[in-house]
Amino acid sequence: DRAQTGRGTIAAGIRGFAFEPARIEATAGQRVTWTNHDPAEHTVTQEGGGFDSGSLAANATFTRTFGRPGEYRYICALHPGMTGVVVVRE
Secondary structure, three states, rough: OOOOOOOOEEEEEEEOEEEEEOOOEEEEEEEEEEEOOOOEOOOOOEEEOOEOOOOOOOEEEEEEOOOOOOOEEEOOOOEEEHHHHHHHEO
16 A cells, blocks of 8 residues: 555555555644454554554454654554554644
8 A cells, every 4th residue: 555645644554464564654633544454463552552453354454544743663463573653743
């Protein structure tokens, strides 16, 4: 899945035990929706707390709105080698 720019929702995916894209650039107030395309369950869990999707089964989605600028690093809590970041600008 490719990230889309603008004020709408950014589409992101989980495929092959990786976040796609691994780096997402967004503007404050934008939403990101991750879709799990793997048969295995995954999570979208912010490092250090903040947000957690819980377990996402195949084809499940998780949406998060990013209201403030910053870097939001996240992992799959079930597969910690899976990492990603959302960079939010004003």
